[in-house]
Amino acid sequence: MARQSRLHALLEALRGGATLRAADLAQRLSVSQRTLYRDIQSLQAAGVPVQGTRGTGYRLTDQIRLPPLDLAPAELEALSLGLAILTQSADPDLSRAATTLADRIDALLPEATIAPAEAWKLEKQPFADAARGASHIPRIRAAIRARQKLRITYHSRGDRITTRTIRPLSLTSLGPVWTLTAWCELRTAMRDFRLDLIETTEALPELFL
Structure with a gap:
């Protein structure tokens, strides 16, 4: 899956509102957890309100942070x-x-x-x-x-x-x-x-x- 398509799929997965573990997200996208962490960082750098840490899971917040x-x-x-x-x-x-x-x-x-x-x-x-x-x-x-x-x-x-x-x-x-x-x-x-x-x-x- 191309990176742009993967980021879109990751965002769609997070839109549900639930807190999702990195391992589950990586499996869904067929990538390693290392790649998943990089993708999360890319979304956060773009201003997407992804909240969470390694080991606890990730979710979208209601706040949108603009650069x-x-x-x-x-x-x-x-x-x-x-x-x-x-x-x-x-x-x-x-x-x-x-x-x-x-x-x-x-x-x-x-x-x-x-x-x-x-x-x-x-x-x-x-x-x-x-x-x-x-x-x-x-x-x-x-x-x-x-x-x-x-x-x-x-x-x-x-x-x-x-x-x-x-x-x-x-x-x-x-x-x-x-x-x-x-x-x-x-x-x-x-x-x-x-x-x-x-x-x-x-x-x-x-x-x-």
Whole structure:
């Protein structure tokens, strides 16, 4: 049996949840115990949660240990957005798991990635509609690249809905919170807009420098 196929068969054997002796696993895979120990070590090195020692047996635990990861900013944004959407899941277990994971990721982020601005901490709870916010991202990204103005309807303080023409400059993920930094023509000033508070976006024919 090829090594890759053997590792897959070993993983399948452990999925049952029982603690299995090395001798029994080796016999099932038709390999020596020495080879079995090496295969166990290979699974553990790959992050598979195999627990046990020689003489006691091996089993899969419920914890999945990932090796250290270096994420690009865009990858972190994608992860944060996915978690933000899942926190709104109708499945309470899935929603709770997404919230817990987002908190754990936030705790590991360097302080330099967390902006001091309080603009998004409004009366409305974060992620009022994360899925709606996510739907605006393709149009906002396209407008940023084209230097194209946008017209948005936005939930302002006190949950008032305002219509604004903006010049979009950058999208930022602050943990699970996504914000759009833009020049607001209504306020004639730079503003940060929470994506989950944007109702609609419309690309305008006007460009800006």
